[in-house]
Amino acid sequence: MAIPREAERLWTAEDLLALGEEARYELIEGRLVPMSPTGLSHGYMEARIVALLWTYLREHPIGILVTGKVGFVLRRDPDTVRAADIAFIRADRLPPEGLPSGFFEGAPDLAVEILSPFDRYPDLLHKVSQWLEAGTRLVWVVDPVRRTVTAFQPDGTLRLLDESAELDGGDVLPGFRYPVQDLFEGAL
Numbered sequence: 001m002a003i004p005r006e007a008e009r010l011w012t013a014e015d016l017l018a019l020g021e022e023a024r025y026e027l028i029e030g031r032l033v034p035m036s037p038t039g040l041s042h043g044y045m046e047a048r049i050v051a052l053l054w055t056y057l058r059e060h061p062i063g064i065l066v067t068g069k070v071g072f073v074l075r076r077d078p079d080t081v082r083a084a085d086i087a088f089i090r091a092d093r094l095p096p097e098g099l100p101s102g103f104f105e106g107a108p109d110l111a112v113e114i115l116s117p118f119d120r121y122p123d124l125l126h127k128v129s130q131w132l133e134a135g136t137r138l139v140w141v142v143d144p145v146r147r148t149v150t151a152f153q154p155d156g157t158l159r160l161l162d163e164s165a166e167l168d169g170g171d172v173l174p175g176f177r178y179p180v181q182d183l184f185e186g187a188l
Contacts, residue, residue: 013079016071017102026071028130030078035069038085038116045114045144046085048183053088056169056176063090063109064099071103074134082130086112088173107134110172114142128152138172147184 010030019025024035038046046067053065069083087108111131113124128139132154139152149161153170161167161180169176 010078013071013073013076013081013103016079016081024069026083027079027081029075029080035083036118038114041144042085042114042116044186045142045184048186049086049112049114049142052178052183053086053173053176056173057088060173060175061091062173063088064094066108072107072134073103073105074107074130080130080134082127084108084111084131085114086110107131107136109136110138110140110169111136112140112142115144117145138170140167142183144184147180149180149183 011027011032012030013027016023016025016027016032024037025032026035027033050065050067057063057065066087066089067085069085070087071081071083072087074080074082081103088110089104090109093106093109108131113127115124124141128141131139132152135154137154141150141152143149147163149165149167151159151161151167151170159165163179163181163184165180167176167178167180167183
């Protein structure tokens with residue numbers, strides 16, 4: 001989908017939402033940024049991680065898991081709306097009236113980003129910093145090629161986990177632990 005002609009103006013989260021779900025954009029400081037569809041290996045990793053987290057959340061119903069590039073309003077004036085591959089939101093942060101049909105106001109507690117072959121690392125690090133600055137408590141960056149997961153926290157701590165390590169949810173997903181090696185089992 002081409003960027004709308006009036007894209008040079010500053011957009012709001014509401015403007016982005018009005019484009020409809022078929023529009024594949026994020027909004028960074030009021031500017032539309034196209035998002036591309038992902039490849040098969042990316043989708044496989046996303047499904048695998050969702051299955052693991054879904055199983056955990058069935059046993060520990062502490063919040064909800066979302067996928068499908070759900071928009072999170074991280075900043076206003078100018079607006080920034082970002083989408084994670086996978087996100088978790090604690091139950092106590094959900095609106096009591098039910099889930100909104102629009103974007104979530106605020107950051108998820110956990111954002112999972114899966115590297116694609118065409119991702120630029122500086123852009124990804126900028127996105128990670130936006131998640132953390134907006135209040136995300138844990139960001140996992142999954143690299144299927146290097147078979148690693150990097151866990152970022154708001155205090156600047158990062159842990160690079162190779163296949164000999166164990167991924168854990170810290171205080172965001174208490175008790176969640178999974179061998180990194182097993183995470184990449186069957187990956188292309």
